[in-house]
Amino acid sequence: MSSKSAAPARKRKPGTWRRLPRVPRAPTHAIKERGELGIWFITPAELQRQALERANELEKMDDSGCDTEEAKIAFRAFKEENLRLDRWIAKGWPEHIVVNRNPQPSDMEEEYLTAEDMEARFSNRNPTHGAQLKHFACLALAHYNATKTEHKFDLGEALTSNCFSEECGTTYAHVNFTAIPQKSNDPTKRLFFAELMLIPELQMEEDTEPTRVLHVSTIDDIPCYGGCHEICRKINHMMRGVMDYERCHACHGCLKHPKGDMFIGGHNSIKMPYYSA
Template sequence: METEGGSSGSPSSGSSAKSSGSSGSSSSGSAAPARTRKPGTWRRLPRVPRAPTHAIKERGEMGIWFITPEELQRQARERANELEKMDDSGCDTEEARIAFQEFKKRHVRLYRSIAEGWPEHIVVNRNPELSDTEEEYLTAEDMEARFSHRNPTHGAQLKHFACLALAHYNATKTEHKFELGEALTSNCFSEACGTTYAHVNFTAIPQKSNHPTKRLFFAELMLIPELQMEEDTEPMRVLHVSTIDDVPCYGGCHEICRKITHRMRGVMDYERCHACHGNLKHPKGDMFIGGHNSTRMPYYSAP
């Protein structure tokens, strides 16, 4: 039993040793030594784009607004249609008319290309560069010089607004009454609630004065729709008239995104007018009612 157990155990260990020795000799003699794998150099996983929901979330945190291609195409189509319907009747000068036509042509082409293309990767930056209107001290002659080459389309309406405002101003004065010099510029616009306002700049000369000094005025008027149906009744009501050549005045913010540092009530900026262009000068915003919505979206031109 011992002989069989010993003989049975020894051959197996011997063969095991031979086998081990032969494999070792063959690996050292014929096969190249195995390379040591460094972390990250093997089984590299392919790069897979992250889910769109993650991209949208990160873009939102960075202040970039992402919208679906279908919604972007719809908005671009609507804006192109709105621009194509607009005309240059609100331009006071030939330069402004040319600039408007160039702007219209360029942006209609841009909106049409977005509406008819494949804008899956287009994002809209909602953080435009901010600026502000400058404080100015202007005389009546300064403003008249700026509008010396104008050819306003709504000249009759502009003069009518100026005459209404000056008549209202004279009615509040017992002396130092004025007569109209030049009607310079005006803007009619509607608020989101539907109320229509008009802002006007004009100059006027004192009556019965030995040293008449021409003054620069700002006026705000409001449309009373109910009075439009009545004959011989003026539908425009004068809300405010003041001289602005002796105080700082500011152009409208309609063409810019204003940098607002003071506390606001919601989106209402009561320091500036966001409905008028920069050439129409205003006193500080708490002197008038319309045009304070800083989002600019509620404002569109009213004839």
């Protein structure tokens, strides 16, 4: 027998070191659905009821609120995909399936496009607001020519535009158009991007243009990027809050932009603030 005295028993408060019993798994009827606002638990019956409501609401919606042909195409694709999913959920499915509504992050690749490339992409498209699109392109090109003593341009084709409002209420327009050099031996068309802003106070004044041009530049000689409105962008750089100053989150992918620090509107990376104006 050891000569050493036995170690004293550890003193503890009742319950302090007590082993906790294992917690049983959640019952299989608790379905976990991950949504944009977090994770919650919901029964199949409630989930099916919500899916049926969403499907019925989506069924009633049409593309009349879309202001461009690209937006209509995107809306129809969204409606078809989500309507099919919600109808399927409403009918019920095996309880162990988890529905993940968070899309995988992606990004818009940089492109080097000529004016002819963009014109070819829009050759079979008829913009729903053609007069407004051409008006914006004319304003932008007039502003650009006014800042140049030479290398002025005539309008080629007004390709696409998007009007949107920020949370603060400011309305912007982004535009792509092509233009032909004036009095030049080089007839090569150029591809342009422009940003315009609505001045509400001027709308009440007759014979006054309420839209101001903020930025115009050629984008056929630099990398350009489509808008991120249809995607969940993978963002790897530091942001100021939710503001992504590299890309436009208000426009569709067909509308090409320079890098984001060259324009003001459309940087909020949360999709909800942007609606068609």
